[in-house]
Amino acid sequence: MSSRILSKSLYVAGTVADACRRRRSDRSSDAYQARFPSVTASLDVKDLRKSRTQAGSRFDLVVERFFSRPGEITAVVGESGSGKSTLLDILSLIMRPDSVATFHLERRGGDFIDVADLWARRDERALLRCRREDIGYILQQGGLLPYLSVRDNILLPCAILGRRLCNEDVAEWASRLGITECLHRKPRHISGGQRQRAALLRALLHSPTIVLADEPTAALDRERGREVIGGLQEACRSLNLSAVLVTHDIELVERYSASRWRFVPERVGSDFIRSHLVAD
Ligand SMILES: Nc1ncnc2c1ncn2[C@@H]1O[C@H](COP(=O)(O)OP(=O)(O)OP(=O)(O)O)[C@@H](O)[C@H]1O
Numbered sequence: 001m002s003s004r005i006l007s008k009s010l011y012v013a014g015t016v017a018d019a020c021r022r023r024r025s026d027r028s029s030d031a032y033q034a035r036f037p038s039v040t041a042s043l044d045v046k047d048l049r050k051s052r053t054q055a056g057s058r059f060d061l062v063v064e065r066f067f068s069r070p071g072e073i074t075a076v077v078g079e080s081g082s083g084k085s086t087l088l089d090i091l092s093l094i095m096r097p098d099s100v101a102t103f104h105l106e107r108r109g110g111d112f113i114d115v116a117d118l119w120a121r122r123d124e125r126a127l128l129r130c131r132r133e134d135i136g137y138i139l140q141q142g143g144l145l146p147y148l149s150v151r152d153n154i155l156l157p158c159a160i161l162g163r164r165l166c167n168e169d170v171a172e173w174a175s176r177l178g179i180t181e182c183l184h185r186k187p188r189h190i191s192g193g194q195r196q197r198a199a200l201l202r203a204l205l206h207s208p209t210i211v212l213a214d215e216p217t218a219a220l221d222r223e224r225g226r227e228v229i230g231g232l233q234e235a236c237r238s239l240n241l242s243a244v245l246v247t248h249d250i251e252l253v254e255r256y257s258a259s260r261w262r263f264v265p266e267r268v269g270s271d272f273i274r275s276h277l278v279a280d
Pocket residue numbers: 052053054059078079080081082083084085086087273
């Protein structure tokens with residue numbers, strides 16, 4: 001399916017407002033360039049800050065630099081409360097950071113979206129379109145809708161975008177992921193591992209720029225976990241897709257991810273934690 005869906009979706013995907021488009025050559029270099037020279041990234045973030053307060057306790061997320069390359073899985077690890085969900089909410093454009101110097105998404109055709117500029121201009125329409133077109137999301141428990149068949153769940157993001165998919169496209173990837181026999185069933189009638197592979201297919205079939213996976217193997221045993229992340233790795237390679245995998249599973253990180261980042265929490269006072277995301 002890859003080439004057909006990819007060319008089709010790259011055509012459709014060129015719809016976010018022209019104002020938010022820049023060519024790669026427009027980008028300025030900076031101090032981080034020395035540490036990470038010539039990075040070709042689907043997602044590139046610099047100097048991001050987000051503060052949260054809960055029950056009198058303050059939490060600051062600090063990201064000096066974070067990027068995710070096409071064709072690869074980028075792993076993010078951190079202990080409970082270190083900011084993993086906060087980061088994913090921001091990367092999926094659900095949550096707005098307090099400040100950010102750079103937040104670019106680069107599509108496979110070379111166009112890129114200046115999300116920092118969309119946030120600054122509060123362009124909610126373009127942000128919504130970007131969220132739908134450029135982001136695929138895999139939740140901890142899959143998040144498939146129980147009243148739809150697996151096939152209809154998988155087709156949902158494309159339906160929302162008004163894109164038509166050939167049955168062969170779905171069939172080919174369902175076969176690659178080993179869930180062909182699940183397509184006509186409801187999610188409750190398939191196993192946890194099959195549900196996560198269906199969630200993976202749902203996250204990638206509209207050819208997003210980046211897939212975000214939030215502990216996608218948390219409810220699976222080791223073997224099923226490997227199948228899901230192996231499928232994600234195969235999709236990244238064959239579609240030149242970029243994935244950010246948040247997980248506690250170090251074995252999966254070492255086996256499947258091309259680059260690794262971790263949170264380093266720093267206690268500033270009794271009620272204040274500042275958590276830095278650093279390259280491993
Ligand atoms: N809705 C909220 N409002 C304010 N602060 C919040 C909120 N949700 C989480 N926080 C705080 O933000 C910090 C980071 O939480 P976050 O959920 O991002 O961490 P996490 O690494 O995903 O944790 P876990 O692994 O337990 O899910 C925590 O200190 C938490 O108390």
